[in-house]
Amino acid sequence: MSSKYNISLVTGDGIGPEISESASSILETIHDNMSIHFMIKKLEAGDTVLKNTGRALPDETFDIIKNSDACLKAPVGESAKDVIVYLRRMLDLYANIRPAKSYPNMPSLRDDVDLVIVRENTEDLYTGEEFDIGNASVAMRIISEKASKRIANYAFNIASQRKMKKVTCVHKSNVMKKTDGLFASTCAKVADNFSDIKFEEMYVDACSMNLIRQPQEFDVIVTTNLFGDILSDESAQVVGGLGMAPAANIGDKFGLFEPVHGAAFDIAGKQIANPTSFILSIKMMLEWIGNKHNDQKCIDVGQKLEAAVYDVVKNNIKTKDTGGNKTTMEFTKEIISRL
Numbered sequence: 001m002s003s004k005y006n007i008s009l010v011t012g013d014g015i016g017p018e019i020s021e022s023a024s025s026i027l028e029t030i031h032d033n034m035s036i037h038f039m040i041k042k043l044e045a046g047d048t049v050l051k052n053t054g055r056a057l058p059d060e061t062f063d064i065i066k067n068s069d070a071c072l073k074a075p076v077g078e079s080a081k082d083v084i085v086y087l088r089r090m091l092d093l094y095a096n097i098r099p100a101k102s103y104p105n106m107p108s109l110r111d112d113v114d115l116v117i118v119r120e121n122t123e124d125l126y127t128g129e130e131f132d133i134g135n136a137s138v139a140m141r142i143i144s145e146k147a148s149k150r151i152a153n154y155a156f157n158i159a160s161q162r163k164m165k166k167v168t169c170v171h172k173s174n175v176m177k178k179t180d181g182l183f184a185s186t187c188a189k190v191a192d193n194f195s196d197i198k199f200e201e202m203y204v205d206a207c208s209m210n211l212i213r214q215p216q217e218f219d220v221i222v223t224t225n226l227f228g229d230i231l232s233d234e235s236a237q238v239v240g241g242l243g244m245a246p247a248a249n250i251g252d253k254f255g256l257f258e259p260v261h262g263a264a265f266d267i268a269g270k271q272i273a274n275p276t277s278f279i280l281s282i283k284m285m286l287e288w289i290g291n292k293h294n295d296q297k298c299i300d301v302g303q304k305l306e307a308a309v310y311d312v313v314k315n316n317i318k319t320k321d322t323g324g325n326k327t328t329m330e331f332t333k334e335i336i337s338r339l
């Protein structure tokens with residue numbers, strides 16, 4: 001029996017439309033050749049939609065996303081807060097999963113990095129609660145035990161399926177004694193339930209240094225929203241740059257998959273964007289759908305897709321950002337020919 005899934009594809013701003021073309025041609029190839037049937041609904045959201053309609057994410061678009069099986073979202077520009085932060089909150093996508101892995105022939109620091117950042121996705125300074133008091137501006141940083149506990153559980157569950165079996169809780173509780181104190185103590189309590197997993201704590205400044213000094217020592221990093229955002233850009237660079245960094249936003253019911261990078265307006269429309277982050281986000285989506293629907297085929301195809309990416313870069317076929325000369329579509333076609 002073949003599976004059928006409705007995928008909403010938000011094409012975004014900047015390099016978004018170009019990498020969305022890559023993503024849809026990969027999905028079409030899987031649909032045509034690998035018996036997983038996708039109904040792809042292309043949607044627009046972001047700066048251009050805001051300019052044309054007054055809303056970066058119109059209600060109809062939100063409803064289509066909500067009713068699909070999963071969403072692939074290309075980056076949006078200045079209106080990111082009204083699109084992705086809104087989607088994360090409305091769909092309660094509390095876990096942001098950001099792997100950083102070494103692939104061959106990449107301008108990476110080492111060839112043995114394989115870590116995952118598990119970033120809390122609903123709280124911290126991202127709630128946007130800011131106000132003025134006289135001549136000062138204040139931002140509210142909310143950290144709850146409930147959100148800290150569920151993200152810690154998510155991180156430990158990921159670690160239990162991996163080889164190194166280690167969770168590093170990253171915070172700054174020596175300064176933010178209340179908020180990060182609560183995050184750290186909640187993670188430590190959750191750690192007690194996972195006796196087979198090594199647990200350590202690290203201050204965020206030390207972590208940002210160690211990601212450069214010895215990135216191979218990390219397995220799963222669990223951290224709060226803002227630190228997770230910053231550390232995942234850093235770890236992307238460690239393995240070759242933002243073009244190589246996929247991400248998943250996961251809740252109990254829904255999954256949204258996107259590259260870590262932004263709209264990169266400086267290279268938009270030139271066909272030089274690296275689509276790998278978005279393509280590896282498809283791999284994460286296939287694995288998530290497969291686990292949710294008990295569809296082993298989906299998981300296998302996800303792994304085949306990653307193997308195809310691996311083989312392409314191993315043969316030194318690369319886009320400009322990683323030292324190659326292939327265009328976005330030429331690079332995508334190389335992956336497609338291996339599927």
Ligand code: ATP
Nearest residue numbers: 242243261262263264265266267272273274275321
């Ligand atoms: P944001 O502020 O939303 O993170 P941004 O557009 O300011 O977005 P990024 O897109 O995150 O910044 O990336 C910074 C730079 O890295 C870009 O300006 C671009 O030169 C490069 N870059 C990012 N993504 C890619 C990609 N997929 N392929 C090639 N270069 C990229």
